[in-house]
Amino acid sequence: MSTELAVKTEQLSRVYKVEKRGARAGEREIIALDRVDLAIPTGELFGLLGPNGAGKTTLIKILTTLLASTGGRAWVAGVDVAQNPWEVRRHINMVSGGESSGYGLLTVEENLWMFSQFYGMDGRTARTRIGELLEIVGLADRAKTKIFHLSTGMRQKMNFVRGFLTSPEILFLDEPTLGLDVQTSHKLRGFIKDWVGKRAEKTVLLTTHYMHEADELCHRVAIVHNGRILACDTPGNLKKSLQREVVFRLRVTAITNPEELFQHLQGVQRFSHEDVNGHTELNFILEDENALPPILTLIQHCHGELVSLEKRDPTLEDVFISLVGRGLGERAGGVGATEGEPG
Amino acid sequence: MSKPTRWGIFWRTVMGRAYPRVIGMQRERSWLFFDTLLPLLQVSAFVFIYRAIQAPPEFTGFVVLGGAMTAYWLNVLWSMASQLYWEKETGNLELYIMAPTSLMAILLGMAIGGIVATTVRALAVITLGLLIFRIEVSIVSVPQLLGVFLLTLVALYGLGMLFSSLFLLWGRQAWHLSNLFQEPVYLVSGFYFPVRALGFVAALGASVIPITLGLDAMRQLLFPTMMAQFRFLDVGIELGVLAVLSIGFLWLARRALTYMENLSRREGRLTIRGQ
Numbered sequence: 001m002s003t004e005l006a007v008k009t010e011q012l013s014r015v016y017k018v019e020k021r022g023a024r025a026g027e028r029e030i031i032a033l034d035r036v037d038l039a040i041p042t043g044e045l046f047g048l049l050g051p052n053g054a055g056k057t058t059l060i061k062i063l064t065t066l067l068a069s070t071g072g073r074a075w076v077a078g079v080d081v082a083q084n085p086w087e088v089r090r091h092i093n094m095v096s097g098g099e100s101s102g103y104g105l106l107t108v109e110e111n112l113w114m115f116s117q118f119y120g121m122d123g124r125t126a127r128t129r130i131g132e133l134l135e136i137v138g139l140a141d142r143a144k145t146k147i148f149h150l151s152t153g154m155r156q157k158m159n160f161v162r163g164f165l166t167s168p169e170i171l172f173l174d175e176p177t178l179g180l181d182v183q184t185s186h187k188l189r190g191f192i193k194d195w196v197g198k199r200a201e202k203t204v205l206l207t208t209h210y211m212h213e214a215d216e217l218c219h220r221v222a223i224v225h226n227g228r229i230l231a232c233d234t235p236g237n238l239k240k241s242l243q244r245e246v247v248f249r250l251r252v253t254a255i256t257n258p259e260e261l262f263q264h265l266q267g268v269q270r271f272s273h274e275d276v277n278g279h280t281e282l283n284f285i286l287e288d289e290n291a292l293p294p295i296l297t298l299i300q301h302c303h304g305e306l307v308s309l310e311k312r313d314p315t316l317e318d319v320f321i322s323l324v325g326r327g328l329g330e331r332a333g334g335v336g337a338t339e340g341e342p343g
Numbered sequence: 344m345s346k347p348t349r350w351g352i353f354w355r356t357v358m359g360r361a362y363p364r365v366i367g368m369q370r371e372r373s374w375l376f377f378d379t380l381l382p383l384l385q386v387s388a389f390v391f392i393y394r395a396i397q398a399p400p401e402f403t404g405f406v407v408l409g410g411a412m413t414a415y416w417l418n419v420l421w422s423m424a425s426q427l428y429w430e431k432e433t434g435n436l437e438l439y440i441m442a443p444t445s446l447m448a449i450l451l452g453m454a455i456g457g458i459v460a461t462t463v464r465a466l467a468v469i470t471l472g473l474l475i476f477r478i479e480v481s482i483v484s485v486p487q488l489l490g491v492f493l494l495t496l497v498a499l500y501g502l503g504m505l506f507s508s509l510f511l512l513w514g515r516q517a518w519h520l521s522n523l524f525q526e527p528v529y530l531v532s533g534f535y536f537p538v539r540a541l542g543f544v545a546a547l548g549a550s551v552i553p554i555t556l557g558l559d560a561m562r563q564l565l566f567p568t569m570m571a572q573f574r575f576l577d578v579g580i581e582l583g584v585l586a587v588l589s590i591g592f593l594w595l596a597r598r599a600l601t602y603m604e605n606l607s608r609r610e611g612r613l614t615i616r617g618q
């Protein structure tokens with residue numbers, strides 16, 4: 001494999017065996033990752049986009065040597081993760097969302113120093129970098145604070161510093177802004193973008209289920225669902241693939257069972273819905289604008305009132321809906337896709 | 344930055360992981376009460392029993408020495424054996440494994456930090472015990488005494504490192520296992536009486552716990568006259584067995600860690616669900 005590829009996978013799979021209890025005792029299999037092929041060149045900020053349970057974290061765990069695959073192969077920095085995990089570990093680091101690592105009795109800088117030692121960093125270099133990075137993420141004034149006094153956001157900033165501290169060639173960010181407030185998320189996204197932008201030799205693999213995060217940060221995005229990669233391209237190209245269709249967002253007073261209402265309506269390619277502040281928000285991907293009037297008529301018939309209507313450019317969410325048949329936030333049971341239609 | 348060598352990473356890891364244990368002791372001063380005064384109360388109970396039955400004064404020394412060594416046993420059970428399990432629960436374990444270091448270095452760091460912190464506690468118990476109960480010792484050989492003490496700790500923490508992998512595999516039972524082992528070992532290792540009193544065969548069986556032989560040898564070296572009639576094995580033999588146990592437990596710990604890591608990677612047990 002070319003060393004210019006930071007990450008490569010061939011037919012990578014992971015199947016979990018789960019023990020069943022009760023009368024049907026035995027084992028059943030859960031396919032978490034299904035024959036995934038990926039090629040991420042060095043210097044790319046690559047996104048894995050998909051709902052919870054799509055297989056993103058499983059893929060990251062295999063690439064970071066925490067989990068063995070059950071099929072296929074994977075290379076990180078040109079090194080086979082199954083054959084030589086120790087060598088892989090010299091090139092990587094990872095930050096996960098909601099991480100609670102470290103020791104509460106230690107201060108921020110002590111925790112960071114401790115983790116730097118596991119990578120063999122000399123004390124002076126470690127302390128200098130810790131100071132610089134804490135300054136960048138706005139945590140310098142908390143360097144001497146014990147970490148059990150930190151808020152969630154502050155703790156995640158510290159985790160970020162931990163991940164970047166060793167200056168890894170390949171950094172894995174697994175839902176890094178999960179549970180953070182808007183301001184902190186924005187700041188950290190800016191930091192990631194800047195870090196990769198200024199260092200051509202660095203690669204970031206980011207998993208997220210926030211569309212705007214993938215859209216804002218990633219050079220390329222792979223849409224993952226049920227352990228498979230459904231599409232992989234730049235955010236712009238993915239959105240372009242929908243430009244022959246028309247995308248509408250309607251906000252109406254609450255209506256019940258929107259799936260049943262719109263499932264068989266002619267001209268509706270895909271739609272998703274969610275409840276927002278007591279209203280129902282309906283996102284439609286239509287064949288053309290002629291499909292809109294019947295939708296409005298149906299809403300009127302079920303005593304719904306139109307609050308707002310917006311024709312908009314396709315987003316990554318729309319791409320996801322067109323591929324999967326439902327929104328990222330929706331559960332599989334609440335699918336609003338029109339069965340059998342092209343996606 | 345030049346790439347650090349494996350040994351460079353190993354030793355920095357040991358120091359890095361020892362640090363929280365040593366510094367934690369300074370920051371959490373409650374140990375002065377819980378780990379010094381409370382064990383002394385327990386020691387006192389045995390001292391007064393021995394005095395009530397007019398046992399020779401050396402028995403007070405046996406008890407104080409045993410009381411001091413309980414600190415190490417508790418440290419091995421609760422801060423070594425169960426530790427990898429707790430590290431997994433907090434998310435530290437995956438960071439340890441993902442780093443280009445060795446889990447043996449992590450465990451060694453925990454052990455060294457634990458030994459430093461626990462020695463302060465043990466010394467506090469011994470000093471207070473010597474002062475309060477006015478114990479007289481006649482040391483046979485300082486080098487031998489130090490040798491026995493150090494080998495006991497190496498073997499004991501080697502056992503702790505081995506347990507650490509096993510407890511991780513047994514998951515949530517780790518807490519119960521620590522509880523299960525705690526009290527019986529006080530009895531079978533003779534923390535408060537010479538282990539020979541249990542009979543030779545029972546004492547031989549208990550010798551798999553390094554503190555059993557360590558305590559017996561240290562008592563022989565501190566109270567030679569009284570221990571002449573209660574000694575289990577010759578100090579030289581006990582030193583030899585402790586050396587074998589040290590090497591054996593460290594070797595087994597290394598094997599168990601490799602096995603645990605491979606098995607856990609295959610079965611997805613290195614992280615908690617949702618991580």
